Amino acid sequence: MATRNDALTCEVVDLIATVVARYHEEYEEAAGKHSLTGAQAKVLALLAREPLPMRRIAQQLKCEPSNITGIIDRLESRGLVERHPDPDDRRVKLAAVTPEGRVTAARLRQSLDFAREPLGSLSAEERGTLRDLLRRMLGETG
């Protein structure tokens, strides 16, 4: 596929870069409100859905498994997460949120409302159009 380099395309790329930058700033800020780093917030949100083996967390975060040890250590020392043995495979440790961790994850999700707010200025039809365009954009490379 030919890569386009016209003014319109570059403008859209710049807008996407702005979206990315703003999303990150606000994500870090929301995490910080709960004294979490970005990585810790990601892991906590992940585990709030379902307990996961350490290895799987690393795959989701696209980092080395050795890094997960420290992140879970820090979440565990704050009582937000626990390690449980996997009855089916004694090599595996399942990380799971505690009740307190679940509450924190829910609050974090609330703080992330910022992500929905900018969309409030678009009509339902426009949001549908945006969804379709983003889907096609992402579908091409993924």
Place this chain on the structure above:
Amino acid sequence: MATRNDALTCEVVDLIATVVARYHEEYEEAAGKHSLTGAQAKVLALLAREPLPMRRIAQQLKCEPSNITGIIDRLESRGLVERHPDPDDRRVKLAAVTPEGRVTAARLRQSLDFAREPLGSLSAEERGTLRDLLRRMLGETG
């Protein structure tokens, strides 16, 4: 403004999160191809436009000025950047790309073509629509 929570809005938010994740992965990968970290690549791209005082770089990266010292140190030790005194204010040091740094910055920009490629599947009219929607989205909060 009321924050929307319907299925369509959540879907768009998820798509944006996917865009953000993919953008970051590919940015880091492109930087890595040139043995640069993400932060180093950002600074190099910034300085390729114009020389900047250390303080200004920190403002652009939204981090503390003390961090810039190390980042510029590492770029300078690789011959990609140089520090020049500001003739107007002897407290200020201007960081500027070397000729080699300019070449690396240009190659980096080429590697970032990935960002344009997904847009190739959209027509000019669709890219225009996407631009307008993103503009309005960003305009609301910024």
Place this chain on the structure above:
DNA sequence: TATTGTTATACTCTATAACTATA
């Protein structure tokens, strides 16, 4: 043998606070 999680190590980025040299 292969896999899971951990440890040890080194590097980078980050914030904070104290320092220096200029202004």
Place this chain on the structure above:
DNA sequence: TATAGTTATAGAGTATAACAATA
């Protein structure tokens, strides 16, 4: 006194390599 850049320090994330327990 205020500002620009640096240094020192500490914490967190990252990759790599080596290790113990288990499969």
